[in-house]
Amino acid sequence: MLPIDDTPIVRDGNALILAMDHGLEHGPVDFKAVPEKLDPSTVFETATHDAVTCMAVQKGIAEGYYPSYEDDVNLLVKLNGTSNLWMGEPDSSVNCSVEYAAEIGADAVGFTLYGGSNNEVEMAEEFREIHEAAREYDLPVVMWSYPRGQGVKNDTKPSTISYASRLALELGADIAKVKYPGSRDAMAHAVKSAGDMKVVMSGGSKKDDLQFLSSVEAVIDAGANGLAVGRNVWQRQDPSRILDALEKVIYEGETADAALGE
């Protein structure tokens, strides 16, 4: 963890990371209801919203589409990831080097660590290399800290999420992305476990507006620093409406109700 408040991926101390690596991680199924979003341009357009501090994509999407958006969007290159065709213990191939991410304009890099997987040791060592290379390029490092695999029975219970955020701190991440542990208090503990490091919640599968914003409100209220979100934004009819509301909750401290104008 280094101070990252002055980097482009943070706004007023918080962050909203718009992620679209679902084509790799989940495959076509996530686009079934919104086939037009198979075109990455559509999500880059959404990412130009002021609420979004950066867009997280894999290397191929970055090199293909970012050149048209580099003035309007900050780029986080997700460095690892694996298809859900994978049947082995949770693992994630390193698909992009830090050097190449920097070359194609990355403002930050992301990395998934599956603590508790039989591949945890190998993944943590890959993280070391990426972390130290990122320091040379002054790129903030976001860890998708997702305990999963043989050693993890329940991947969203409070102690698991607190362990997840702590792992990210101990290993050197600048921001941890963790799942919601079910309550505001559990999230507060996960934030406390992360010391001075920033913690953002993972958006997860699509929910209705109020339910989703309420969880974000709880997360911000618990001291966390925002959200990394995909489906709950770009699977919506009107992504900018939910981004308007998220902007109010994340950066202006409004309640979910107020933000929705209800």
Place this chain on the structure above:
Amino acid sequence: MLPIDDTPIVRDGNALILAMDHGLEHGPVDFKAVPEKLDPSTVFETATHDAVTCMAVQKGIAEGYYPSYEDDVNLLVKLNGTSNLWMGEPDSSVNCSVEYAAEIGADAVGFTLYGGSNNEVEMAEEFREIHEAAREYDLPVVMWSYPRGQGVKNDTKPSTISYASRLALELGADIAKVKYPGSRDAMAHAVKSAGDMKVVMSGGSKKDDLQFLSSVEAVIDAGANGLAVGRNVWQRQDPSRILDALEKVIYEGETADAALGE
């Protein structure tokens, strides 16, 4: 994915890759009916046809035969591949470095990824290295994107093929070579899943002229960019006749019937 319309392996936005790596992948059996084709020169001769945008071979064939054809044929060096004596989970040894491929005159490189294999993670990491090296040499990268192995029950069902083309886009390929998913609509979805990246169909085992050309017609009609073909060309009596027809279907938008002059 980078823009590759100006590279030698593309003609009017489309491509016809003539492949002859069957001696490695399948062994002598593919040459049983056409033993004269064991001599790679015969297929290089075929590759001088204007319809062919490049010829795909393994390193050994490239260094041995390409010097005689470098003025008339564009070379794609297939960088990995494995014999069918291999009994393990689908895998492919990296038989040639990008550096060496460039040295022997490659205009493009090719790489097989078996998504869903227990070797997917390792293969994707090999792809990363090859992709980033290819960028340094300005060589387009074609991915043979073939989901196969423990995680894949049906390797040609529509969702698998759409996942295959998406994997290629996300990981940085410039062209994805995928199998035919059984219908024009499924192919159209696979093309859409690939965003702006080009998709070509894999030729597969030998079919009769009309059946084969009709599938190519469907593929072009679905928005794909051509074909990577081996047996359906060089196992034929008269390869130039089918290449004449393919030229009409792929680059001039003719129907299979019209192209065959029927």
Place this chain on the structure above:
Amino acid sequence: MLPIDDTPIVRDGNALILAMDHGLEHGPVDFKAVPEKLDPSTVFETATHDAVTCMAVQKGIAEGYYPSYEDDVNLLVKLNGTSNLWMGEPDSSVNCSVEYAAEIGADAVGFTLYGGSNNEVEMAEEFREIHEAAREYDLPVVMWSYPRGQGVKNDTKPSTISYASRLALELGADIAKVKYPGSRDAMAHAVKSAGDMKVVMSGGSKKDDLQFLSSVEAVIDAGANGLAVGRNVWQRQDPSRILDALEKVIYEGETADAALGE
């Protein structure tokens, strides 16, 4: 083993290493009774006590918090470590390079070796690389020498602890951190097995003051060179009180009773 009496991590020939890598190795459970210690600053404050010759933390804690304490605390970066979510044979990922440890101000480095684990060979080879790199940076190397795994039935029996300290000597460590083998005589043998290399006792889980100090007294009396301690210091209400007592036992040769003023 090189002479290290003149390095900052030794005082009058002995050492007291205050460790706080429990967030990684054990997770939130170690902080249950002392949640305020989730903030690493609180333990760095404790480490400013004169009794402490260095503080041992993982890379992330070091880069985040050490800049505020570099004038008052000596830093040992623990280079490997793994979460207790890990279900495999004892292993430890290398989370920090020697180069990066030096860059963020390390005065020494630490490394865990699980002799007897099925990963012993791999870990010993990682130790080789770290040891030789540390020699280039003139950084003392502390080995957490913990026999554990398939080859170890009882990890604190005397012969195991003597083997542990000998392993550290043979492989090149400057200080071995070993568990208490149950008696002063067994500790004396472990010290003798280490030749001229320093040996410190591992603090272990929290005990009452007298019991804890008595074991330290026995260890010093056995010829060992101090203590590497975490929970028995920072899990206490008043860490400086126990550090005052440890200072007397470790550096001034007082008895536990005398040091506690009882």
Place this chain on the structure above:
Amino acid sequence: MLPIDDTPIVRDGNALILAMDHGLEHGPVDFKAVPEKLDPSTVFETATHDAVTCMAVQKGIAEGYYPSYEDDVNLLVKLNGTSNLWMGEPDSSVNCSVEYAAEIGADAVGFTLYGGSNNEVEMAEEFREIHEAAREYDLPVVMWSYPRGQGVKNDTKPSTISYASRLALELGADIAKVKYPGSRDAMAHAVKSAGDMKVVMSGGSKKDDLQFLSSVEAVIDAGANGLAVGRNVWQRQDPSRILDALEKVIYEGETADAALGE
């Protein structure tokens, strides 16, 4: 495959490789009847015969004995090889780098590939590195192409041997050493499968003069380029007598009968 007719290991387009790596591959048993041949000098003496285009040995034999024979013998350093104490799937450790082989005077290098072994992928990748390094040193590469292991039921059936010679061509070898597939016609097919690459037969265990020379005659008649032989030469009473005969069969096109003067 590059043109190698002008290199020292070829004579009039053909080659006779005298191999003595049996001490590694088979152990003392091969020397039981000829214990004096445990002294490698005796075989180097034999290799000075004009019929021999190069002698194939492992690194240790090369660095110890070649200095006395470098004016009279061409050296092929066999880069991999394993003892027959090995119980795993067929594999071969890389015992010498191309760089070191060149340094000690190699005129060519050799490498075993066990196609069909569960180690095929790893071995082929080792071959890639060796092949590309050999190109930098202008050293011809001979592949001992021996399908063996889980994927191979019969390692000398015609289709296996044709696959073996084709593998060598596809992967970039300059000469393939294959076993005799049992008939002249099968050998002719294996030669044809190798395109313009040279193919030599593996000598195998000791046979009587006429039987051995007749197989060589058949091999030459089938279009192959000679022989890599060990036991059938140096296990004989009078190696120069069989070499005289081999010279006639391999380079002068004589029959076995004529060559033996029978």
Place this chain on the structure above:
Amino acid sequence: MLPIDDTPIVRDGNALILAMDHGLEHGPVDFKAVPEKLDPSTVFETATHDAVTCMAVQKGIAEGYYPSYEDDVNLLVKLNGTSNLWMGEPDSSVNCSVEYAAEIGADAVGFTLYGGSNNEVEMAEEFREIHEAAREYDLPVVMWSYPRGQGVKNDTKPSTISYASRLALELGADIAKVKYPGSRDAMAHAVKSAGDMKVVMSGGSKKDDLQFLSSVEAVIDAGANGLAVGRNVWQRQDPSRILDALEKVIYEGETADAALGE
């Protein structure tokens, strides 16, 4: 194998290597009867005897104690070795690089190869790297050639020991250290299998003076070049008495009886 008669580790063509890596390989048990020998200085003192051509230790012992003996003792750094807590197939971690061994004053390096172990291939490849690096530093290479593991039923039968010495020759060692195969004739065969390379006998566990010296006499008589010995020297009351006798047997060709003055 290179000529090494002019190197410091050979005297009149023969060698006596005093080994003390038992603290790593066997643990404290070997020091039970002689606890004072846990102090490596005591064995270095013994190594100053003129009969000893070099002392073999692991890296940690070398860097800690050799500086006091560099004028009086020649140093062989044993580069690999593993604790006997290890439960896997025979293996040995590489604990020291050749570069570091040279830096701390090594006159030679040593390496264990377990032929027949499931780790044989990996160990042989580690040996390749060490051998070639040692050539750059002009350091003789001694191979502890110990067939062991799944492929070896009897690790001291004559054919196994002859295979062991041959393996060392083929792979490039300058001296092979092998176990005694039970008879003078079997040793003579093992020596013959090694060609011009030197062979020394491994001392093994402690025996009485005459029995031990008689085996050394037989070994020298068989044409071998000496001894690598640990316990049979430093576990004795008076190591210099046995060294006096060994000097006579190894360098002056005396019988065991004569050397003991009996």
